[in-house]
Amino acid sequence: MPIYRKEGIVPPKRHIVFRQPNGELYHEELFGTEGFSGMSSLVYHLHPPTMVKSYGEPYSVRPTIAVEDNLQARSYQSFKAKPCDDYIKSRKTLFVNSDMSIGVAAPSKSMTDYFFKNADADEMIFVHKGSGTLRTMYGNIPFEYGDYLIIPRGTVYQFHFDTNDNHFLIVESHGPIETPNRYRNSYGQFMEHSPFCERDFKFPVDMETRDEQGDFLINIKKRGLIYPYVYGNHPFDVAGWDGCSYPYAFSIFNFEPITGRIHMPPPIHQTFQGRNFVICSFVPRLYDYHPDAIPAPYHHSNVDSDELLYYVDGDFMSRNNIQKGQITLHPGGIPHGPHPGAIERSIGKKETQELAVMIDPFNPVQITTEALEMELADYYQSWMEKPVLTEA
Numbered sequence: 001m002p003i004y005r006k007e008g009i010v011p012p013k014r015h016i017v018f019r020q021p022n023g024e025l026y027h028e029e030l031f032g033t034e035g036f037s038g039m040s041s042l043v044y045h046l047h048p049p050t051m052v053k054s055y056g057e058p059y060s061v062r063p064t065i066a067v068e069d070n071l072q073a074r075s076y077q078s079f080k081a082k083p084c085d086d087y088i089k090s091r092k093t094l095f096v097n098s099d100m101s102i103g104v105a106a107p108s109k110s111m112t113d114y115f116f117k118n119a120d121a122d123e124m125i126f127v128h129k130g131s132g133t134l135r136t137m138y139g140n141i142p143f144e145y146g147d148y149l150i151i152p153r154g155t156v157y158q159f160h161f162d163t164n165d166n167h168f169l170i171v172e173s174h175g176p177i178e179t180p181n182r183y184r185n186s187y188g189q190f191m192e193h194s195p196f197c198e199r200d201f202k203f204p205v206d207m208e209t210r211d212e213q214g215d216f217l218i219n220i221k222k223r224g225l226i227y228p229y230v231y232g233n234h235p236f237d238v239a240g241w242d243g244c245s246y247p248y249a250f251s252i253f254n255f256e257p258i259t260g261r262i263h264m265p266p267p268i269h270q271t272f273q274g275r276n277f278v279i280c281s282f283v284p285r286l287y288d289y290h291p292d293a294i295p296a297p298y299h300h301s302n303v304d305s306d307e308l309l310y311y312v313d314g315d316f317m318s319r320n321n322i323q324k325g326q327i328t329l330h331p332g333g334i335p336h337g338p339h340p341g342a343i344e345r346s347i348g349k350k351e352t353q354e355l356a357v358m359i360d361p362f363n364p365v366q367i368t369t370e371a372l373e374m375e376l377a378d379y380y381q382s383w384m385e386k387p388v389l390t391e392a
């Protein structure tokens with residue numbers, strides 16, 4: 001996030017003597033995810049962040065691939081993911097390629113006995129159901145329905161939920177998850193044509209400075225294995241930090257849609273960019289206002305990317321019989337478009353209430369066994385159905 005933030009206390013200059021009230025030095029840590037040249041923050045700990053007491057046997061959470069090569073339109077009911085008390089076990093990976101993985105989770109209990117750190121990937125967690133607090137060493141981020149939580153890889157965190165009814169869409173990215181370059185000027189500031197700007201983000205607040213010793217379990221994910229590490233100090237022992245690397249949230253309801261007289265292409269919905277993928281937000285908006293406009297999208301040939309659409313809420317103008325939490329996968333290589341009847345049905349309509357998240361991986365995804373358990377049969381033939389000409 002190219003916005004400088006400062007919380008708590010930091011010395012007047014970086015890398016100089018900075019002492020605690022008891023006379024000991026603060027322990028400075030540079031935290032970044034792209035060597036020493038990407039965005040980073042300087043963090044001032046009460047204790048060294050290196051005090052490992054012990055570690056346990058690692059265990060695997062690598063998904064099993066069921067379909068390595070796919071050229072079939074498919075669909076999945078993600079609400080078939082059963083609620084699970086344990087956060088790590090609740091995370092179900094559905095699709096993977098060398099850049100990213102995509103999954104869902106229905107965690108039903110707050111994390112109280114361990115912290116989690118994803119050393120593999122930056123995370124985008126879209127909150128479809130649930131609310132609570134994301135706790136990190138940078139501070140806390142209250143979250144609710146519709147929030148995208150962006151967590152740089154390596155961030156130690158804990159989720160505290162308000163209820164046991166939570167449902168997340170999760171993207172893990174091996175490169176940084178960023179806001180689109182074309183929304184920002186050369187200084188990093190969001191420009192006037194961007195559908196959101198600096199005021200729309202939720203930053204970490206109410207930093208905890210925990211001077212506690214004991215056994216603090218951090219489950220660290222690395223190359224698909226979970227390594228249980230026990231540290232001697234609380235991971236949130238931070239007195240202050242500043243810089244440009246930290247977790248934040250952005251609500252899909254703060255995305256201001258761009259509309260036109262005739263159909264606007266999907267890039268107007270872009271919200272984030274990653275290495276070889278984009279994430280877009282489809283939000284309630286007025287339809288195209290040319291007198292002969294066709295609001296439904298035209299058929300299109302996405303030969304260079306797979307296209308995953310996660311349906312959140314509202315009526316889905318271009319699809320028939322779609323449920324909340326349903327995912328469609330339209331693979332690169334064959335064209336796709338509105339369902340039978342959807343184009344006629346859209347003519348003359350003034351607005352849509354649809355809410356959806358689209359993920360376009362530029363490299364084909366492989367499909368896991370856990371995805372197959374949620375798959376709907378024969379979706380690829382759904383364009384052969386009789387047209388549905390009236391609203392469901």
Ligand SMILES: [Fe+2]
Nearest residue numbers: 300307330336
């Ligand atoms: Fe599409």
